[in-house]
Amino acid sequence: xxxxxxxTELIVEWGHCDPAGIVFNxxxxxxxxxxxxxxFEVALGxxxxxxxxxxxxxxxxxxxxxxxxxxxxxxGDKIEIASIVKEFRRSSFDVEHRISNQGQIAVEGxxxxxxxxxxPDDPKQLKSxxxxxxxxxxxxxx
Amino acid sequence: xxxxxxxTELIVEWGHCDPAGIVFNxxxxxxxxxxxxxxFEVALGxxxxxxxxxxxxxxxxxxxxxxxxxxxxxxGDKIEIASIVKEFRRSSFDVEHRISNQGQIAVEGxxxxxxxxxxPDDPKQLKSxxxxxxxxxxxxxx
Amino acid sequence: xxxxxxxTELIVEWGHCDPAGIVFNxxxxxxxxxxxxxxFEVALGxxxxxxxxxxxxxxxxxxxxxxxxxxxxxxGDKIEIASIVKEFRRSSFDVEHRISNQGQIAVEGxxxxxxxxxxPDDPKQLKSxxxxxxxxxxxxxx
Amino acid sequence: xxxxxxxTELIVEWGHCDPAGIVFNxxxxxxxxxxxxxxFEVALGxxxxxxxxxxxxxxxxxxxxxxxxxxxxxxGDKIEIASIVKEFRRSSFDVEHRISNQGQIAVEGxxxxxxxxxxPDDPKQLKSxxxxxxxxxxxxxx
Numbered sequence: 001x002x003x004x005x006x007x008t009e010l011i012v013e014w015g016h017c018d019p020a021g022i023v024f025n026x027x028x029x030x031x032x033x034x035x036x037x038x039x040f041e042v043a044l045g046x047x048x049x050x051x052x053x054x055x056x057x058x059x060x061x062x063x064x065x066x067x068x069x070x071x072x073x074x075x076g077d078k079i080e081i082a083s084i085v086k087e088f089r090r091s092s093f094d095v096e097h098r099i100s101n102q103g104q105i106a107v108e109g110x111x112x113x114x115x116x117x118x119x120p121d122d123p124k125q126l127k128s129x130x131x132x133x134x135x136x137x138x139x140x141x142x
Numbered sequence: 143x144x145x146x147x148x149x150t151e152l153i154v155e156w157g158h159c160d161p162a163g164i165v166f167n168x169x170x171x172x173x174x175x176x177x178x179x180x181x182f183e184v185a186l187g188x189x190x191x192x193x194x195x196x197x198x199x200x201x202x203x204x205x206x207x208x209x210x211x212x213x214x215x216x217x218g219d220k221i222e223i224a225s226i227v228k229e230f231r232r233s234s235f236d237v238e239h240r241i242s243n244q245g246q247i248a249v250e251g252x253x254x255x256x257x258x259x260x261x262p263d264d265p266k267q268l269k270s271x272x273x274x275x276x277x278x279x280x281x282x283x284x
Numbered sequence: 285x286x287x288x289x290x291x292t293e294l295i296v297e298w299g300h301c302d303p304a305g306i307v308f309n310x311x312x313x314x315x316x317x318x319x320x321x322x323x324f325e326v327a328l329g330x331x332x333x334x335x336x337x338x339x340x341x342x343x344x345x346x347x348x349x350x351x352x353x354x355x356x357x358x359x360g361d362k363i364e365i366a367s368i369v370k371e372f373r374r375s376s377f378d379v380e381h382r383i384s385n386q387g388q389i390a391v392e393g394x395x396x397x398x399x400x401x402x403x404p405d406d407p408k409q410l411k412s413x414x415x416x417x418x419x420x421x422x423x424x425x426x
Numbered sequence: 427x428x429x430x431x432x433x434t435e436l437i438v439e440w441g442h443c444d445p446a447g448i449v450f451n452x453x454x455x456x457x458x459x460x461x462x463x464x465x466f467e468v469a470l471g472x473x474x475x476x477x478x479x480x481x482x483x484x485x486x487x488x489x490x491x492x493x494x495x496x497x498x499x500x501x502g503d504k505i506e507i508a509s510i511v512k513e514f515r516r517s518s519f520d521v522e523h524r525i526s527n528q529g530q531i532a533v534e535g536x537x538x539x540x541x542x543x544x545x546p547d548d549p550k551q552l553k554s555x556x557x558x559x560x561x562x563x564x565x566x567x568x
Contacts, residue, residue, distance in 0.1 A: 011332075014321060014343075015166045015314045019217055020552070024157045025488040026459070029452030030299045037298060048295075049360025059298075062451040066492030072552065075161055076333025126446070126498065156463060156485075157456045162410065167346040168313030172441045175310070179440060190437075191502025201440075204309040208350030214410065218475025268304070268356065299450045303501055308441045359445055
């Protein structure tokens with residue numbers, strides 16, 4: 001099963017960069033997050049702010065993530081974030097992100113996320129839920 | 143009516159600083175927020191994570207804020223945040239923050255916040271509520 | 285003297301929002317910063333990452349800022365940031381920002397910034413410099 | 427060779443948490459960063475803000491990182507960050523972080539960092555440098 005890739009561009013802001021003049025590593029996880037929301041919005045055809053309500057979840061929190069920083073990204077750089085779901089499992093899924101800077105790969109990222117709702121036993125806790133087949137199907141179409 | 147001041151110290155982190163080597167201005171509003179939560183925690187005798195539940199509110203969002211940056215604050219500086227409620231009104235209040243760096247005033251901040259719950263008409267909206275007299279009374283004691 | 289306004293749009297990210305579901309107040313100062321860089325980039329005709337080098341400065345740090353939060357901004361909202369320099373003085377200037385959400389004003393912001401280079405006496409310190417007349421002139425043209 | 431662990435505590439701030447009420451994943455990389463600086467400060471006996479100047483580097487940027495989120499961390503939680511260098515190589519090293527929440531492991535993190543200075547050919551570029559033997563030796567003592 002091959003899925004589709006979402007792409008978006010952004011300009012690196014001053015407040016994203018540290019005293020070494022490069023993007024602080026934690027900020028890239030905001031970029032990955034943005035990539036994942038966009039990928040879901042496009043695949044599901046639902047605005048990102050409505051996804052939780054439409055599918056009866058709280059969200060899809062990250063349970064595992066990693067990143068490899070290949071070339072530095074600096075203030076003012078126009079980067080592209082390309083995001084693709086690589087695999088769906090029962091209640092979790094993997095997203096891969098590639099950040100390009102002037103056509104060269106700058107950062108590779110990976111997230112494992114869980115499709116999560118409120119726990120029926122304790123609404124303050126999150127609990128994984130099976131990903132609806134219809135959700136998965138939409139990723140193979142768009 | 144004179145209220146009390148809460149004080150806390152923190153060390154400025156690398157990721158809080160920008161390419162000019164100084165704290166990015168937006169980060170100071172995190173420091174102010176931290177000062178306000180501490181002030182309430184101490185005055186109310188309730189853990190900050192329990193305040194919303196105990197008092198039946200969502201929180202006290204900022205509706206007006208300002209800051210004056212007097213001397214630069216840099217990576218690794220140990221700063222003190224001193225926070226005091228200056229005035230309570232029916233459903234809003236003013237907090238003043240002074241950030242000191244090695245004994246010198248570095249930043250002055252001001253927040254106006256609203257005591258807010260969910261709107262009865264639309265639970266997705268916030269709505270101001272009267273601040274309980276007991277809440278205000280505790281600020282004159284601690 | 286009337287100056288021009290720069291406008292840009294962005295979608296509010298998940299990581300910009302707090303547990304009340306609205307943008308954390310400190311994040312708006314990142315949006316203001318972005319507005320100021322864009323305004324300078326357009327007026328000066330120089331990429332934001334080159335402005336410091338081209339004009340021999342470190343940047344234009346904020347010395348005074350304020351914001352008024354009129355209506356809440358939430359995850360996924362598409363907002364417009366409109367930024368205009370209101371006044372240039374010898375070595376400082378004022379920028380005003382208006383953030384609109386679905387056509388309604390949501391946040392008003394104000395920054396006073398200083399045109400700053402390294403101090404000749406101590407390169408670790410920043411020092412204000414006179415704003416070149418040519419810089420100011422470009423703001424009345426674009 | 428066994429090295430030492432640095433430990434520090436912090437309280438999770440409101441602005442670190444997302445609309446699901448848990449720490450936004452990117453923020454944990456700020457916590458890891460803080461752990462690494464502390465580990466170096468203690469081992470080297472040099473204030474974190476002086477390390478770059480004392481050792482003639484720009485810093486030790488992260489080239490590879492990962493995190494596993496085991497249990498949620500929420501607003502107001504008092505967490506402990508335990509950080510240890512696991513291995514030094516010629517010009518890079520590995521740091522492991524364990525974040526505990528009320529005595530339970532909540533997050534495991536890993537960073538590979540490079541000991542980096544300015545490139546002699548292009549001072550705007552960073553370039554890896556051999557880690558001084560004396561630096562490594564201090565980690566086995568403290």
